[in-house]
Amino acid sequence: MLTGDSLALPSGNFKAYLFDLDGTIADSMPAHFIAWTNTIREHGGTFPENLFYEWAGVPPVGVVKLLNERFGYTMDPEAVVADKEAQYLLGVSNIKPIASVLAHITAQYGKIPLAVVSGSPRENILKTLTALGILDRFAVLVGAEDYTKGKPDPEPFLKAAELLKIAPEDCLVFEDADAGIAAAKAAGMQWVRVPVILPGAGSPAL
Known part of the structure; x- marks a missing residue:
């Protein structure tokens, strides 16, 4: 499990957390x-x-x-x-979680609803989360089959908020990619950037 630095979250009384998968939850x-x-x-x-x-x-x-x-x-x-x-x-089966993000999933599971919002197909999402042992943590999974326009369009995050029945402004997005952060901003959601861990790098790229 990657250790990584702890993530500083924006202030707010968030009612749901929305997570990208690859490069955010999973070091994939x-x-x-x-x-x-x-x-x-x-x-x-x-x-x-x-x-x-x-x-x-x-x-x-x-x-x-x-x-x-x-x-x-x-x-x-x-x-x-x-x-x-x-x-x-x-x-x-060899994929590992990113610890700084896993810590927030663990801390909020059972307190507020959590969702995965990914550009990957649903089968990919299911198998990756199963390999990490955390599939049961998420109330909603939004994959490539579930929307028409992908990130940086806000549709994927807005779809997750709709399924969770949570207002977009009450959701916090965890993302590693510029396209995902642009999508979160367009959806009217606050966000936290997960540092990108490049192959062979000594430390995450900010």
């Missing part, structure tokens, strides 16, 4: 990058690491569309995403 971004690069290579392309982190939070189908636009590829987004998710799930 390196595993996703490996799955992405292997899959894109098999489909005849490349996925530079800087773009992978720049596009964090974008739903997988959107990532493939962005790669097609950027490099002139003609990859089938649905087929690529299916292959990529299958590769990721092969190693999901």
Whole structure:
């Protein structure tokens, strides 16, 4: 379990916490990058690491569309995403939680409702949370199938608030990605940034 620094939360009487999954609850971004690069290579392309982190939070189908636009590829987004998710799930049992975020989940579980709001497919969310042993902590799961417009659009977070029956302004969002924070702001929610832990880095990138 990654230790990480404790997270300073904004002041407020929040009635629900909404968590991104990859890079926020789970230290899964390196595993996703490996799955992405292997899959894109098999489909005849490349996925530079800087773009992978720049596009964090974008739903997988959107990532493939962005790669097609950027490099002139003609990859089938649905087929690529299916292959990529299958590769990721092969190693999901090795994923560890990010301790600074897990501490807030543990502290608030049973006190206020918690939700996961992710760009990943529902199967990915379920298996990752199961591997971490915390699936039962969340009242609501919002995945890529549950909205039309992904982050940075506010729809994913607004969907979670609607399902929880909590006003958006009463929700606190935990996010590691710029797209996710932009989505939280657009939804009228306060947010806390989870430092990005880069592969091989000595400390989180702020």
